[in-house]
Amino acid sequence: MPTQPTDRYAQFVGTAPGTWLSSQLGLPRPAELRRAQPGKRVLDGPALVVGTGLAPLRADLADLLRAAGTDVLDELPEEAADHGGRLAAIVVDATGLREVAELEQVRAAVVPAFRRLAPSGRLLVVAAAVDEAATVAAAAVQQGLEGFVRSAAKEARAGATANLVRVRAGASAADWASTVEFFCSGRSAYVDGQVVTVGPAPAAAPAQERERPVAVVTGAAQGIGAAIAEALARGGAHVVCVDIAAQGEALAQVANRVGGTALHLDITSASAPAALAEHLRTRHGGADVIVHNAGITRDKLLVNTDADRWASVLEVNLAAELRIDDALLETEGALHAGARFVCLSSLSGIAGNRGQVNYSTSKAGVIGAVRAMAPLLAKRGMTANAVAPGFIETAMTARMPVATREMGRRANSLQQGGRPEDVAETVAWLADPRSRGVNGQVVRVCGQSLLGA
Amino acid sequence: MSTVAPFVRVLDAPPVLARLYPRAVTSRPDPSADPTRTALEQRGVRVDADRLAAYDRVCGFPLRDDLPPTFPHILGFGAQMALMVTEPFPFRLVGLVHVRQRIEQSRPLRLGEELTVRASAAPVRSHRSGAVVDLVAEVGTGDGEPVWRGVSTYLARGASAPAGAVADDAVDLPMPDAGQPALWRVPADTGRRYAGVSGDVNPIHLSTASARLLGFKRAIAHGMWTAARSLATLDARLPQALTVDVQFAKPLLLGSTVQHVAARDGDGWRTAVRGRGGIPHVVTRVLPG
Amino acid sequence: MAPALRRAAIVGGNRIPFARSGKRYAQASTQDMLTAAIDGLVARYGLQGERVGEVAAGAVLKHSRDLNLTREAVLSTALAPTTPAYDVQQACGTGLEAAVLVANKIALGQVDSAIAGGTDSASDAPIAVDEGLRRVLLDLGHARTPQQKLKAISRLRPGNLVPAPPRNSEPRTGLSMGEHMAITAAERRIPRQAQDELALASHRNLTAAYDRGFFDDLVTPYLGLKRDDNLRPDSTLEKLSSLQPVFGRSGRAADLAEPTMTAGNSTPLTDGAAVVLLASDEWAEQRRLPVLAHLVDAETAAVDYVHGGDGLLMAGAHAVPRLLERNGLTLQDFDLYEIHEAFAATVLAVLDVWNDEEYCRERLGLPAALGTIDRSKLNVAGSSLATGHPFAATGARILASTAKLLSERGGGRALISICAAGGQGVTAIVEA
Structure with a gap:
């Protein structure tokens, strides 16, 4: 295991005296999260797959997990079974639920299994889209599942998570497979209490993916950007690593290590959108994935935020991104068919953050842009999604004052900060060609932070 | 494996090894000492090109902006030594043998970054030839991003580990x-x-x-x-x-x-x-x- | 059957910012810098793990341990370790000569891609041992018996232990390059102010090029340096004209004219490395890499600066007319001119003789003067007076910048002329 941004508190409570002390004081005891490793299976133990109501997806869910090498159980095993009867995942098909009384089936299925959930286990509820419900009761039931999952996420222990996937009418198993896999696997280690809707892949999507898709990552020289470049390269993409010229040496090393190319570009310059579009068109025959990751902070309280701090943050984090999107969408050949946009937002853009009024505005703006783009892009077979990281252990968050930092680390259901790779894996899932049915979603990578909705 | 010592002493200046070695000869081990009690920390450490170039020359690395993965060891070695010499330590330093080293890094450290270096020790383990102790060096950015971790395993031949110590199971x-x-x-x-x-x-x-x-x-x-x-x-x-x-x-x-x-x-x-x-x-x- | 010739494409280049000697790169070796320059190129064009046809590069100031400098650098880069490499050395013409060599192999179809360049460090210059000591050490190595060894050692004298630093002078004349240039400048009556103006233009043009992002895909920072540290964006004619002359204060030059050459209108000792990627059009197209321009033709001349009365740095003036004739061009048929600014006076002297009927007839064997050039087309993105001049790296710097300038303007033709020690000059035509 590589050294990662771990924190000393987490290390301390891992020691014998630390465990004792923290339990005496009722302090949080963060667990070490299961994370994906190359060659590792989606799940490292058996999965209980239960259907409630008609459960039209149960069989497909079971097949998918079996194909991923998971031992699928129909009912709760004996305590003495392999793994001590522990479950790596509980997957509930609740798409068929229509009546309030039927919710009892969810309770009955989950309650005995929940306590058997292994460390870093997964509770995944698959539900229907609320706006497609035929009756008021069905809408209420389907919406109610969100409350169920979000509360279960808060009660889950030892790094276990709970998430909800909504499947729209017409979406096939192929459309939601990558999403269910993501939420079951260690790749979603720090994604908790989230709701994601999957629809049918747009008809305009290309039938075949390129052998080596091309992904653009802005701000790729370090931190989360470098982690995203690595994750996409692991998935087989050629990554065009973009950063300002002053980061050139770090950028060259990232590019050389991921087998991609380095492109020095100041995204805020007037010529950048056209230059990037032209580069992608001529050098790569269009990009398949665009990851808008470059971002800056210029933190000050609202009353001290001057025009410069305001403008520079909005320019880098939002305006430049929109100009680039326009140029790429307008330039023939800059994007490959079925391109996918992934835009980095932030928890600050959802929940707000003291001293970050400029940053929060820009990152909320990113969400607005993604939601507006999604339906337009769908017509062209493309998607746009936002990823909103919470407290991720990077140089940027480490600049926070100690109290704020500790607060940020602990104030979530997993009681710890995430890692750049957690964000990167989430981006990689959205960039996966099999995730074309995921569009216009905002996915938080925050360990179910107490902040925000 | 990581431990966090309850007491962290911040060093004002890098330890001078030429002074520690003579003390290492004379210092008396305290068999009952718990080496995990204290950690030493040095802040504001910066590597300049001259020092890196000299290291690269001796070890055969080309001079890049990245520090070679073995380089941070020399940043933490002084503090590790100081931990063994100036703090209560169960073994005599003379005769301790460096038998294993583990290095973990999440990314290469870079020239000119402000670094924090921290040395601590893990609990003593028993070993078929005596006892072993891990000296841990952690190097992170001044911002608090941990990047590099080195675990140096030292063998004290013929020494005995405290009762109930875990056995060293390295192969x-x-x-x-x-x-x-x-x-x-x-x-x-x-x-x-x-x-x-x-x-x-x-x-x-x-x-x-x-x-x-x-x-x-x-x-x-x-x-x-x-x-x-x-x-x-x-x-x-x-x-x-x-x-x-x-x-x-x-x-x-x-x-x-x-x-x-x-x-x-x-x-x-x-x-x-x-x-x-x-x-x-x-x-x-x-x-x- | 000889294969059909094809023109070598210039795909792009990369260099590290140049640093004045003894400063930012004081601890970097020529090999370190060449490695960094190649790695930046590899990153820009996605050549990781690729076996490039060959890498040709060199250094002027070279340690004896660096006998396989370029190949050793390649082995440290992200290129495939199966990429062959060799060293080239033609003084300040090294980088361009290396590019000409690989371009010819590409033209002949012997390789499809190649990297050419150079690296030099005045900070890490080799220091040789005294010749007497060297002989003693060699004999000691050959000695078999203790008596032979003793005999070898007995020849050692205290004076032998003083090291011999590298000399910046021509072996046959004992004059430094600056002194040589000062003679030519005095002979041609090159005014001080014209030299200072050229130096100022170099700094201004380079500053403007950096500011508009021209070097974003030509330069990769190294050891924290992001721009050439010799660049003086705020330089003025007043400042330049206030400097004291450093060359031509004695000897023949002083007999002819007042000294004019200062530290401001001469290049400083510099550390750095630069490389350029050349390929066949097909190779570039297969990888969807750009073709900025083509290297069309090249000519290297040498003059007899020892006995023949030619200026040491005037060989470029001799090479160009031969190059023009072979290509059926006149001096005015170019959109850009890149004349290496070893000294401001070098550039001005070359332009001066081309417009001198008598010189052109008698020395160059031409029927008439070549004429003048449009000075607004000269060194438009700055040159060595502003960037500095790590000898072997300069050619690759100029070639890559020139190719990009041509590509930016949508086509055209450029003339490159680089003077070199030993009375040599390497020139080339680039077209886009």
């Missing part, structure tokens, strides 16, 4: 499957040159005369020099995020000619420095991530 690293080995002629002044860049002035590395005082036939190479020199041969092939395990076997006498072998092993590499008859001096395993 020998296998030798690489390699074709034609490279020949290294290790110059007699290597120990002095590495001491110059690392500050590790242990007399067993400096000259035949000083090494004889401590029972060696000739001066021996610093284990970490041999490991660094070996990894330097992989150079551009070293992954950005990596875990390296190093096993120090037989001491390498300076002035001798040895063989170096390196071979791919899955995603990673194995290397070894071996002497006559294939007896290993240093064996490494490099894994990405």
Whole structure:
């Protein structure tokens, strides 16, 4: 295991005296999260797959997990079974639920299994889209599942998570497979209490993916950007690593290590959108994935935020991104068919953050842009999604004052900060060609932070 | 494996090893001491190009903006020594043998970054030949991003671990499957040159005369020099995020000619420095991530 | 059957910022810098693990241990370790000559891609041992018996232990390059102010090029340096004209004219490395890499600066007319001119002789003067007076910048002329 941004508190409570002390004081005891490793299976133990109501997806869910090498159980095993009867995942098909009384089936299925959930286990509820419900009761039931999952996420222990996937009418198993896999696997280690809707892949999507898709990552020289470049390269993409010229040496090393190319570009310059579009068109025959990751902070309280701090943050984090999107969408050949946009937002853009009024505005703006783009892009077979990281252990968050930092680390259901790779894996899932049915979603990578909705 | 000592002492200046070694000879071990009680921390550490270049020259790395993965060890070594000498420590330093080294890094550290260096110790473990203790060095950015971690395992022959101590269960690293080995002629002044860049002035590395005082036939190479020199041969092939395990076997006498072998092993590499008859001096395993 | 010739494409280049000697790169070796320059190129064009046809590069100031400098650097880069490499050395013409060599191999179809360049460090210059000591050491190595060894050692004298630093002078004249240039400048009556104006233009043009992002895909920072540290964006004619002359204060030059050459209108000792990627059009197209321009033709001349009365740095003036004739061009048929600014006076002297009927007839064997050039087309993105001049790296710097300038303007033709020690000059035509 590589050294990662771990924190000393987490290390301390891992020691014998630390465990004792923290339990005496009722302090949080963060667990070490299961994370994906190359060659590792989606799940490292058996999965209980239960259907409630008609459960039209149960069989497909079971097949998918079996194909991923998971031992699928129909009912709760004996305590003495392999793994001590522990479950790596509980997957509930609740798409068929229509009546309030039927919710009892969810309770009955989950309650005995929940306590058997292994460390870093997964509770995944698959539900229907609320706006497609035929009756008021069905809408209420389907919406109610969100409350169920979000509360279960808060009660889950030892790094276990709970998430909800909504499947729209017409979406096939192929459309939601990558999403269910993501939420079951260690790749979603720090994604908790989230709701994601999957629809049918747009008809305009290309039938075949390129052998080596091309992904653009802005701000790729370090931190989360470098982690995203690595994750996409692991998935087989050629990554065009973009950063300002002053980061050139770090950028060259990232590019050389991921087998991609380095492109020095100041995204805020007037010529950048056209230059990037032209580069992608001529050098790569269009990009398949665009990851808008470059971002800056210029933190000050609202009353001290001057025009410069305001403008520079909005320019880098939002305006430049929109100009680039326009140029790429307008330039023939800059994007490959079925391109996918992934835009980095932030928890600050959802929940707000003291001293970050400029940053929060820009990152909320990113969400607005993604939601507006999604339906337009769908017509062209493309998607746009936002990823909103919470407290991720990077140089940027480490600049926070100690109290704020500790607060940020602990104030979530997993009681710890995430890692750049957690964000990167989430981006990689959205960039996966099999995730074309995921569009216009905002996915938080925050360990179910107490902040925000 | 990581531990967090309850007491952290912040050092005002880097420890001077030339002063610690004489104290190491005279200091008395305290068999009941708990080495995990204290950690030493040094803040605001910066590596400049001169120091990096000197290290790269001695170990065979090209001068880049990245620090080689073995470099941060020399940043933490002084504090590790100070922990063993100036704090209550259960073993006598003279006679402690560096038997293994693990290096984990999430990314290469970069020239000019402000760094915080922290040294601590893990609980003593029992070993078939005595007892072992891990000295941990952690190097992160001044911002608090931990990046590099080194675990140096020292063996105290004949010493005993406290009752109930966990047993050391490390196994020998296998030798690489390699074709034609490279020949290294290790110059007699290597120990002095590495001491110059690392500050590790242990007399067993400096000259035949000083090494004889401590029972060696000739001066021996610093284990970490041999490991660094070996990894330097992989150079551009070293992954950005990596875990390296190093096993120090037989001491390498300076002035001798040895063989170096390196071979791919899955995603990673194995290397070894071996002497006559294939007896290993240093064996490494490099894994990405 | 000889294969059909094809023109070598210039795909792009990369260099590290140049640093004044003894400063930012004081601890970097020529090999370190060449490695960094190649790695930046590899990153820009996605050549990781690729076996490039060949890498040709060199250094002027070279340690004896660097006998395989370029190949050793390649082994440290992200290129495939199966990429062959060799060293080239033609003084300050090294980088361009290396590019011409690989371009010819590409033209002949012997390789499809190649990297050419150079690296030099005045900070890490080799220091040789005294010749007497060297002989003693060699004999000692050959000696078999103790008597022979003793005999060898007995020849050692205290004076032998003083090291011999590298000399910045021509072996056959004992004059430094600056002194040589000062003679030519005095002979041609090159005014001080014209030299200072050229130096100022170099700094201004380079500053403007950096500011508009021209070097974003030509330069990769190294050891924390992001721009050439010799660049003086705020330089003025007043400042330049206040500097004291450093060359031509004695000897023949002083007999002819007042000294004019200062530290401001001469290049400083510099550390750095630069490389350029050349390929066949097909190779570039297969990888969807850009073709900025083509290297059309090249000519290298040498002059007899020892006995023949030619200026040491005037060989470019001799090479160009031969190049023009072979290509059926006149001096005015170019959109850009890149004349290496070893000294401001070098550029001005070359332009001066081309417009001198008598010089052109008698020395160049031409029927008439070549004429003048449009000075607004000269060194438009700055040159060595502003960037500095790590000898072997300069050619690759100029070639890559020129190719990009041509590509930016949508086509055209450029003339490159680089003077070199030993009375040599390497020139080339680039077209886009």
